[in-house]
Amino acid sequence: METVIANARKTPEWVHSVTGFRLGLIRHPEFELFSFDSPHWAAGVACADCHMPYSRKSSVKTSDHRVLSPLKNGLRGCLGCHPDGPERLRYRVFSIQDRTMSLVLRAGYGTATAAKLFETLHRRRAAGAAPDQVLHDEARRLYEEAFYRCLFVVSENSLGFHNPAEASRVLGDAIAYAGKAEALLRQALAQMGVRVPVRVDLELARYVDDRGARKLRFDPAQEFPDPFSPAVPPKQGPGSATPAGPPQGRAAPAGELRSEGVRRGHGAAP
Ligand code: HEC
């Protein structure tokens, strides 16, 4: 992960509109995440074991060569090693992804908060104020550490499944970096006489509506709420001690899991 981030830094490809920083991109770091001591890597499982299970059509053995979600073929590739049955296994995948999503939201909102403070600070600077350069530069370094960690996990397409512990470590670090960046920015802004409210307004509507040439609008059905928000009922998996409903996770109908929504401005995270 550190090498992937170092490489992204070397080739800035776009300008972040809120902070004005030139940043790099991270593309498909599945192999990096998976091979970094994940349980399945350690057990010698290959990508294809899960993603291209053999199927028999008439008497010919064929392998599906598209990297598709194993959830879309009944988890066939898993069952040889995990006889628990697809329902239980599906629940375990969602359970890992829910935890990752909760951390993604916390890290993402934390990083966005720092970005909005940079926006305020840069506006003041453009109007003639002189921010403390040491605080600014250190906040920027920490912000970028947080930013690339968020990007690493969300551009990896398994939402944590390929390596749950490592994804959590990376996102935990992102949360810590973002919080530290926010603290330094608050200090710099206070020195400039700028009052920053306890809850920074992320102005999300500005970013989620009218995106791109096609003017895409925010669609509440596509929102992933924090699965551990107090507004979301706790889940119990199949086979757990307490009787429970069906596994939910990402498969649950939109609306059922929805908390107050993106427009509220912040996730459930403190
Ligand atoms: C132990 C089984 C397993 C192994 C090994 C594995 N994956 Fe996955 N992969 C999954 C699961 C489960 C998902 C989550 C699917 C979902 O969320 O719908 C996933 C998701 C993905 C996705 C996104 C697919 C989609 O349609 O959403 C890609 C791409 C991917 N894996 C690539 C890889 C690559 C490349 C490797 C090897 C470096 C690999 N996987 C190894 C189980 C595995």
Ligand code: HEC
């Ligand atoms: C080639 C055998 C093999 C295949 C195929 C396989 N697994 Fe595993 N799986 C393992 C082994 C071995 C472990 C590690 C067990 C341990 O460390 O106790 C494991 C661990 C797990 C864990 C626990 C991981 C954790 O971090 O706690 C889950 C969940 C899991 N597998 C789900 C899946 C799913 C879903 C698939 C298919 C998409 C799959 N496995 C495919 C062998 C396999």
